[in-house]
Amino acid sequence: MTTFAAAVASRLPGSLVGSAAVALYPRFEPELRRLADFCPPHGVALDIGGWYGPWSRRLAARCEQVVTVEPVPHLAGHLRRTLPSNARVxxxxxxxxxxxxxxxxxxxxRGDRGVSSLARRDIHAHCLEVPSITVDxxxxxxxxxxxxxxxxxxRAALLGAAELLRRDRPAVLVELESRLGPIAPAVGLLAELGYAGWLLAGRRWITLDGFDLVARQARTEHLVHRGLLRRAFLPHRERYLNSVLFLPDGRTPGAS
Structure with a gap:
């Protein structure tokens, strides 16, 4: 899969790749522009899978503190050098x-494409031993x-954060893709923890319950392979939906 990061990461300094990613990400991931709908302007935000920091940087401007978890060594180093002082990597x-x-x-x-994983798939060819942690x-x-x-x-990452989810009841936005594996285990675990799913479809939030996310992703998967630039500047009628917002039962997006 050729992406914007894969095409330019080997030719540009990491700081420029990171700046481009931060600038372009909200164009095809509009949830990032809607932080006010689910992220209170106080407390601690947790970014698991920081990559070049598009979420961490926005969260640092909104919250008191951001903790970014990133397993790729050179990306973690980049984040330490470039994120604001209220972010911890x-x-x-x-x-x-x-x-x-x-x-x-x-x-x-080396991790620049943003498709590294603990679960080996057919696209993977080599590995690196990294620390494994639990959020709790x-x-x-x-x-x-x-x-x-x-x-x-x-599911494994959520299990490692179960104590925090039960205690603090934060909003949780999870990237779920059926092409990478079944999404039901993660959705089911969050349901057991008292969370309900929401999707940003167009300009409005709809409930995950009753929406066939797997079918929507199968229908729009071709967009994933177009890379960051084409997805950002050539929008399509149907967006590839993979960011699912989970809120504790009783909360709705946009409610204070």
């Missing part, structure tokens, strides 16, 4: 156990929002 892969894990990459990729092991308090992008490892 934790180098590791969020899962359900502490120790070490194998992080898999496609051939020729970070000892965070007062978390109001969690963003999670872990490419197929959602």
């Amino acid at each position: 934790v180098e590791g892969a969020a899962t359900d156990r502490e120790g070490t894990a194998r992080l898999w990459f496609p051939a020729g990729d 092991g970070l000892g965070l308090r007062g978390v109001v929002f969690v963003k999670m992008d872990v490419d197929g490892g959602e």
